[in-house]
Amino acid sequence: MRTIVANWKLYLTPRESAVVARRLMKRLPRSTRSALTVVLPSTSALAAVADVVRGTRVKLGSQNIDLATSGAATGQVSARDAKELGCAYALVGHSERRKEGETDALIKEKLGVAADEGLTPILCVGETARQRKAGAAIRTVVGQLKKTLTGWQGGKLVVAYEPVWAISKAGRGAAASPDVAFAMARVVRAALKKLLKARASRVHLLYGGSVTARTVRQYVDGTHFQGALVGFASTKADECAKMVAALL
Ligand code: PGA
Numbered sequence: 001m002r003t004i005v006a007n008w009k010l011y012l013t014p015r016e017s018a019v020v021a022r023r024l025m026k027r028l029p030r031s032t033r034s035a036l037t038v039v040l041p042s043t044s045a046l047a048a049v050a051d052v053v054r055g056t057r058v059k060l061g062s063q064n065i066d067l068a069t070s071g072a073a074t075g076q077v078s079a080r081d082a083k084e085l086g087c088a089y090a091l092v093g094h095s096e097r098r099k100e101g102e103t104d105a106l107i108k109e110k111l112g113v114a115a116d117e118g119l120t121p122i123l124c125v126g127e128t129a130r131q132r133k134a135g136a137a138i139r140t141v142v143g144q145l146k147k148t149l150t151g152w153q154g155g156k157l158v159v160a161y162e163p164v165w166a167i168s169k170a171g172r173g174a175a176a177s178p179d180v181a182f183a184m185a186r187v188v189r190a191a192l193k194k195l196l197k198a199r200a201s202r203v204h205l206l207y208g209g210s211v212t213a214r215t216v217r218q219y220v221d222g223t224h225f226q227g228a229l230v231g232f233a234s235t236k237a238d239e240c241a242k243m244v245a246a247l248l
Pocket of ligand 1: 007166167169170171173208209211230
């Protein structure tokens with residue numbers, strides 16, 4: 001099974017998100033072999049999109065979760081609420097969250113919260129341009145995996161390799177070449193094997209960073225990557241449906 005995870009970031013309002021979700025439902029290929037499609041609307045759009053995708057093949061996820069699931073935690077995103085709204089997935093450790101100060105230690109705790117609430121975490125790892133230039137790409141990514149997954153006792157897990165320098169700003173960006181991405185996929189796989197032993201083979205690995213319908217197949221070859229995490233391009237229903245179709 002191939003996976004497309006559509007990370008809508010803050011690109012769409014709740015109303016726009018519901019419209020795109022409805023359009024996407026109409027345009028998705030009918031085939032039962034269809035790739036698994038997961039949409040991650042903004043937190044304020046979760047409820048609206050949940051109403052559209054409930055009971056369909058499209059799965060819902062949260063772009064972030066907090067450590068607190070309820071109580072005195074002003075302005076936070078509760079994993080318990082996400083679950084109640086129908087989320088099956090939670091993105092954890094996206095670089096746009098790390099930039100806001102999220103550490104690997106915090107991300108590790110969030111992975112535990114997601115698992116406890118029955119959400120499948122999608123853990124993001126990736127190096128910055130500066131780290132790559134300094135020859136520290138592998139060390140950075142392996143370090144992130146070690147610090148967040150050592151002692152992982154949860155169940156299902158998805159890992160996304162997103163080189164920070166390849167992530168687009170509203171569609172402007174330059175993806176890593178498939179060769180560069182594949183080289184890191186091998187590194188991530190090897191690290192996962194060490195950390196998770198036999199369970200590592202069940203982990204789906206996604207590539208993320210400026211993927212489009214035209215390029216998605218170059219990355220999702222089934223060997224290195226089993227899916228893609230897509231931001232800007234996934235906010236257009238046509239393009240998103242094309243990506244799913246491209247993986248059939
Ligand atoms: P992008 O975003 O596809 O717009 O580069 C990917 C991501 O950050 O998940």
